[in-house]
Amino acid sequence: MQIPALTFVTHLFNGERFRAQSSPTIREGRDYLDGGVKPAVYSVEMSSMPWGITSSMYTPTDPLPPEYQREAPAEDFTNRLYRLSRSAMAGTLVHGSIPAIWRFHPDYAKRVLLALASFDVRQAEFLPFWRNAEYLGDLPADVRVSIYRKDSGDCLLVVANLDAEEREIAFDLKTSTLGIPSDAVCAELMGPRDARVIRPDAKRVALVLQGHSLALVRIAPPGTFEAPRFDPDVERPVRRPIPTVQQEAGAPSSTSSDPAIQAEWTGPERMPALLDGTRFLREIPRLSAAPTLDGQVDDAEWEGAFSFSLPIEGSPANASTDGDSRTVYLGYDQKNLYVALRSGLAPDAKRPPRAARAGLVPPRLVLDAPESVVLWIGRPGSDPWGFAGSPSGEFTAWHGRKAGRVEGWSRRDAVETTIFDTEVWHAEFAIPLKTLGIEQADGAELAFAIVHRRLQASGSSTQISWPRADEKQASPALGRLRLSPTAPIAKESSAQPSGTSK
Structure with missing residues (x-):
């Protein structure tokens, strides 16, 4: 240096x-x-x-x-x-x-x-x-x-x-x-x-x-701050591994029983390894009316759902520039978990020229790169489901590391639209709770992670996205959900239930 x-x-x-x-x-x-x-x-x-x-x-x-x-x-x-x-x-x-x-x-x-x-x-x-x-x-x-x-x-x-x-x-x-x-x-x-x-x-x-x-x-001085409280059932010391006979180069490692961890970490299918170790718990409200899956995420339609905003990737310096945001909505009823993802501008915002965006060097590498958003969700300790949508309109589902058909869930349960000229995209979908292995909705717990994946010239890049935090609510995009009927319930919406499986 x-x-x-x-x-x-x-x-x-x-x-x-x-x-x-x-x-x-x-x-x-x-x-x-x-x-x-x-x-x-x-x-x-x-x-x-x-x-x-x-x-x-x-x-x-x-x-x-x-x-x-x-x-x-x-x-x-x-x-x-x-x-x-x-x-x-x-x-x-x-x-x-x-x-x-x-x-x-x-x-x-x-x-x-x-x-x-x-x-x-x-x-x-x-x-x-x-x-x-x-x-x-x-x-x-x-x-x-x-x-x-x-x-x-x-x-x-x-x-x-x-x-x-x-x-x-x-x-x-x-x-x-x-x-x-x-x-x-x-x-x-x-x-x-x-x-x-x-x-x-x-x-x-x-x-x-x-x-x-x-x-x-x-x-x-006493009374000036509140000391944190720690759960003794969770707080076990992580000690250094005991040295043993080393393996030959190239031999499989015994450091983990999860084959996804032993594989090379190159794509979103590797993310399930992180789910079980997270402990951020968020209450997801039961919706009084199912949202309409029409590919247009409307704030009023998702009123009462749990929501948070993700920062714009590229640089912390432009995480909240010019009203740009990515918003996630989560809610449920007795049959489905409802998810909406939106990337775009606030109604009164004005996007500056790409070259003027602070922190993006070179700007086109990030803003013009193909991008997808992956939602990993499942019961803690089991293989989660992964749902990936991209601005091109493609939609893929995984279970664990395998891509394929999701039982009880069809393409009509997920709707995406893309408006390329303003770089805005929306995605809405309903996931049957039975698909996630949940028979009783109220009180069920799920692990989840939201991942942005960008395809760059040098190959793929997978990143965990963390929402902006404020004094009222800090909502990690990596953690645990609890389906709670006691959480705030959405008001009746003028939107009619869509044709999803409910």
Whole structure:
């Protein structure tokens, strides 16, 4: 890396050279901190502070193709993803870098971002581990502590265990020097899966921290924030795999029993592997009237349905530019699950020329690329159904990884239209609950994911889309649904039920 060449850069995504397919960094049961990403490497390449730019650690955690599967067995993909995510994050956050959540474990990334956002680190002074000795007592070896501090005395400690083993960590915090009130309380924000506070004292922080992991410790006056509550049935530590005899190169891996995970991850049919590990639960209301499937998504027709908006792909900088949005509606009755997807402009919005769209370089690569939207949905723990629609009017269904006919569901149950001149497309469809294995609608739970897939010149690209979140509602596009008759019920619509199977 040539640092002087970065004078024109506003944001740096770095780390793809640590891909498992091209280096031994995370093969054979290793974490990022085991291999080529030593603390000095983080300090030089991944740190925002020294170079005056915002840096994010790009963390490739893809399932390994068979020819590279030489890592320690007895670890499933979800645990491996979680372990690698926190190993990369432990080295990143203590350097003041903003985490890049692509390919991270979704639950882990969510916790980190919620902790940083709730504290509002943008309004705090960053005291990195290499120049905050005056605020801390002696630290154990391989432990780094950076501090975000506000004038009010509210502090967020980023405590990283760079050692591979679980450790009990204790250190003194000079509260008077930091301006922390004497009655301040201490709480850990990541949960016992990673860290556990054993002494809730602001003056001497003591906690148990997993290997290659981090804790986010909030220290603040009492009553100024609410500490998160964690489900003990879910919060089991993810430990490093026990080294065993390594497999020969090219031999099948035993790290997962799911054949979809062992295969190369190249398309939307690989997405079911992520469904069972998600825990975001949303209530889906029962509709009083079935929407008309006419290929035109009308807000009034879907009134009362659960809805959220997806950001525009390409760059966070243009995620909400000019009213552009992708909206998803979900509702159900006793026979069908109803889904609507819409991409387009707000009625009063004006689309700027393509070349003027911020963050899209080159613009035509994204805006002119063939695109499809895939909805994966099914009962947790079973093979889900995948429904894919594209602007060309094509519609495909998968069960697990196989494409084919969906029992109890026909093409007339899905309607799509495309208006090419304004780049707007709509899709509406009804999925029989029996197709999803649901006999009783009320109270049933489903796992779901919404994926954007773009076909680019270099091949296909599959991405999970996350909706914009606001203070009232944060609705991930990857999570769990519950069909709930107690959720808000739609008003009677003037639309007549369509000819779908009901």
